[in-house]
Amino acid sequence: MTFARDDTQPGADRLRRLSVAYTELFYDADAALVLNPPGTHEEFAPPATLHLVPNSAWFAYGLLARGGPGDLAEAQRVLRAVLDLQLDGPGLPWDGTFRRFAEWPQRPPEGAIEWWDYDPNWRQFVACAFAVTLHRFESLLPAELASELAAAIERAVRSEPPGRIPQDYTNPRLMQVAARSWSASRRGDTAELASAEAELERIAERHRARGGRFDEFNAPTYDGINLFALSLLCEISGSARIAATAQPLREALWTQLDDFFHADLGNLTGPYSRAHFPDMTTYVALSALWIWARTGVRVGPAFEDAPHLATHGHDIMLGPLVADLADTWGPATLRTTTAPRTTTIELGDRGFILFRASRWMLGVETSTGTPSWVGAQQRMPFVLHGRRADGEVGAIWARDGRWQVVLDDPDRVVLRVSGCTAIDSSVPPQDGADAIRLDGLRIEVITAAGHDDWQPVPGGVRRTPPDGSAEVIVAVRADG
């Protein structure tokens, strides 16, 4: 696992090249679809046993972008294979979306369960992939395929049940506007385009009302999808008004990424509204792909060296699209300041406090309400990052609990949490020691049961407070 400035060539080029090469490893030429890589969907499928749908569409884009021998023909096969997976069931909730995996039945069962029997967001993911593919490479594709792709996009857009996407569910909402506006522009449907423009205005208004932040605030993966959707809105919507509205949203999100990114630790400061894992240096986060493409600073696993260790590696497959959109957007430079600071953020009824120091950072969500936004089960209301003794990044995090900052001194922070079911750490305490040590930092997690009950779990240690309702003190102190 590594992160470093990519000096050898522009980040976008390298991302494009490596991500296509990575995806190609999992390409099943028999099915003309991409297989699931290791570290993906591990809970219900061994690697290379499922064919992925949006990822295959992204791979087709990557092949077209690479333009090597045979790539065009293979890309067409892939696009056709994906087209075949669109579901047909007028009036049913899954109509117009795509099979969750190619192995899923052509027609979801009676009473199909959302997110298991079908993924409604595949409408937006695949439609956006098709849209940008047509936008860039339509001239390379047979007309009949192009029109099939356009029809599939329109169908996906139109089949989206009104009100299915909640207002705070930012990423599919943005992608829906992107696909819808592209489709409307292509067809010259001004009314539809105006409708898309109005929807984006509503999103922008909500963004303004929340102090220039999305509801999916600080989500290492979904920030990347939001940048993808916003870039499409800026580049391919066919509407100057949409581009003008999207541009400041994209800049604001990038500024937030830049602001939260700790150049030394290679991570965004927590807490996260949604996150698959706590440490971006150990998995593929889409935000990291954007940072790589725009700034050349690379964060995350070296998947070209050890592709089997690229946790969440299927997100690498979005690389060619990110690279191209980042190229169009233009390069950026990260602010490299690591000066200590404390930031307090309010987002509606939610509150966040972020502490940054030169060698560590932590963030905590201090909201008292019940988490109710879409994806709240992936939230990480407390995350701390620091440097381990072996030089790698270490993280301590929790996925629930009501957190409170009881002490905020220059050299120490004391948190209190109730209702926390587990606190995880990728760094075990040293033998016989009470505290976990990171470079310049000493962290004590004091539960009612004392210090000595960290349990080993894969990838680190875990403390399970004996009673979820009991309070736990997390004391973080500068050390040495």
Place this chain on the structure above:
Amino acid sequence: MENNAPGRSTPPAFTGGSRVGVIDGLGALWDQLPETPRRTWVSLEGPPGAGKTRIVHEFYRRLAAGQQAPGYWPPSVLGDDRPTGPRKVAGPTAWERPAGALPGYLWLGFAGRRGDGLPEIQLGAELRQIDTHFPFVQRRAGLVRQARGAASEFGGQLGRMSVEELAVQGIEAGLKLVGAQIPGVGPAVHLGGLIAARIRAERELSGRVGAGEEVDLRAVAGNAVDEFLRKISAVLDQLPVVIYVEDLHESHPLLLDALKRLLAEERGPLLVITSEWERGDQRLAEPAVDRWVTVTESGVHSPDPALARCFPAGASLAPLTVDERAAVIGELVPHAHRDSARMLAAQYTNLHMLLLVCGMRRTREALAASSLDPRLLHDLPRRVEQFLDESWATLDHRVRDRLRRIACATPASIEEADHRANLYFDERCDLSLLLPEPAADRFLDQAVRRHWLRPVQGPVYGFLDRQRRGLALRDAADEDLGPEIRALLALRTHDADWAVDDDPRRGIRDALIVALARAGYEVHVGALVAACCRLVFALRGDYGDIPLLGEISGTAVACAQAAGLPRGPELTELTEMWARSLAEQGEHRTAYAVLAPLLELDATALPEEQRLRVEWLYARAERVAVGADAALRRFNTVAQRQQALLGPDAPALLTTRCDIAYTHAVKGEYGAAQAILHDVLATAWAPGADRDLPRAEHQMASVLRRRGDLAGAAAIAGPLLDRQRLLLGRTHPDTLATQQLVVAVLRDRGRLGEAMAQAEDLRELRGRVLGASQSTREAASHVAWLHRKLGDYGEAAAIFGTLAAQGGDVDADHWTTLRDLHNYAVCRRDAGFLDEALETLTRVQARSEARDGARIEIIETVRERGRTLLYRFVESGASADLERGRALLLDAVERARQRPDMSAPMRWQLTIDACCAATLDNGWSAEDVRELAALCRGQLADLGARHPEVLRSELYLSEAHRERGNPALARLLVDDVAAKVARFGIDPAHRLARMVDDLQHGKAILFR
């Protein structure tokens, strides 16, 4: 005063102004202690029945009531639900502490009176009560230290959180920590461990003493005293301590010595309270410290006026007034006429006697009736005396002993009391009451003539009649010994257990009866059955010799049946034990046959609870003898009835549900099994229930293993084994079963060296405990499998061959014999002897089908035949082998499809093998790969990501991709499996790791 009144569970209200003053004085002294942390001694001196013990109990109650919630000490020394009977206890014994409770002070009570057994060992055990509390004291100290540290670190910033609050927050969960480390048991296990240690120590010493070995018991007890004093000093750094010694005049001299040493030191805070009969100048409690107080009938005396001032004027042990005693009676017998109560109170000044008399049924009746018929008053004393005369023999011997002691205080009645006590002793210990007289004489004559018995010192073995007291079994192996004595010697290892658990005389007497019956003596059948019952239940706790247990219970059942005794609850219980013993030895079918007649008993013959237990046992045997489905039906019926009869969280019901889960697991329905076990454990460990359910934990670990969660299985099975070894001993069947599970988990994790060490140990233990039983052979087959996994096919084949030959001597076509032969063939094949293996497997299959074509084991034999043929094809290229092998594998898959009770891993193995075989001649088609991928997903859903079978098929998938022209993906998948092998803690020696290694070096892996 004490409550000796039968029928009451709580003592009457404390009464008597002078006594309340004594308690107030003790309370004032206690309150002073932290300020003047020194050692103070209070001696309560008065005649028996003066109320000394009750005063201390009341003082205890006052301290306990003042504890911070949750209170560590129970509210009463006696506990809340102790059975009626003797109340002469000095401190709480084992009790359930509320979760999170830690002591704010320490109460150590010593009852001076000596009972049976070696007094030095008893003293040692009493002193070791401090060990029970020591961890909690240390835990509390640690939490307070931690709280102080945290508070000092956080300074005032923590606002509302004070040191105390932090400490309390820690204290609340202190006990949960113990509970978390030892799920579901917590302090009970801790106490259990101490008790087990005590039993072991006592057993060891008693055994040595019984064997005539010279043991310096005084030195042993002296060491215990030293250890005790050392620990007291450590505790005094943390907490105030009360030591209460009851009946100092009867205490062990070493305890007196310890008290003197304690009081000779200044450092406290320590309050020593002693009670003794008032004997004027002969008192034992000589002041060894300047801070002492004596409380007697006449009042409070102390050389230190400040101490004396703690006690209010009038505090003393003066007798209660008649009115106060009448008030006690009024409380005990609420309907007693006031005059009757006063009359009785006037007659019995001694409180012990008063309470005893009030507890007597006839007295109670008379007192209650007296409110209606004043004439009864005149009759009351006579009724009391009559009651004492008539019911003396049926009184608890400890109550009688107490009365005798009271009587001793009044010289006029001492002779009578002693006579009565000795009469009782004779009645219970006369062998002639148990054996027909000629048989008893014959036995005793032989015993003495042949020196089977030898004179001993001490009370433990004085068990025969009065003339022959002081005889014990001789400790020598002698060729001349008769069969009865050899049987006795076989039993003697249990003597020490009985000495601890029960009246030792009865245990040995029972052993004699059984031994005599086994030797052909004519014994009363009723006495024999009763003795067998007691012996079996005594043996049950140890399991040192399960076949003997079975033999005894079997003997008794046979004798009882021959004598035509009716099958009542007692005989049924004995039959249960017999069946259990048979089941422990793997003889499930015999157990099934033994239990079957019990189910035919009509509904009135057995209590419903016992009937359910029998049916449960029957279902367990049925699982093997008939099949899982039949057993599951019966278990479910039993569970439904248990739920209705006993409630949803009754231990018996939870146990049955464990069996239901196990039966599901036997059928391969691991998901269902896991869900049931999860529910059972949640019920058992629910707050307040806090039940230890090792069987459920065992099953859960087993299911997790079956589902491939080896780390999860290991996390449960390892600690469970440690706990069972501590509490049940290494040879208990449950311990051995868990050890077998640990072997399997280690083997599956690829930690073959550790697995082999455990398996060898298991084989040795099983051999020792069970002899050449089925379970012992199973342990041997585990060892053989490990040899096979380690690549030592020769050794594995040799063990399986031996097992098969041994089995063949008994029944050549028994399933176990055939399984051993099957395994032998597989090992021979692995060693390269394909033709021989094929021939043997074919023979095994033919014999199995001839015996019972529906047996599931046949499918595995078919599979191994198919695999062996494919091995031969890979070597020779003979297409006939390929076709035949493939056909056999498909046959096995088809057979498995028709067997829903087949285990999931086995089913998947078959399917994967068949899938691979299909590609042997023309490689993998895209359709094959898709099918294999679907199989992998199915396996993952059934077995979990960590299951070696899942990883194995992922390796096959990588092979398929390689053959389909995607070597990069193949390599990547192999690397992924390699990473998982490391991540999941699978040992490099595991065959998976070897397969990975082979693939990484370009070798084929088919049919491993």
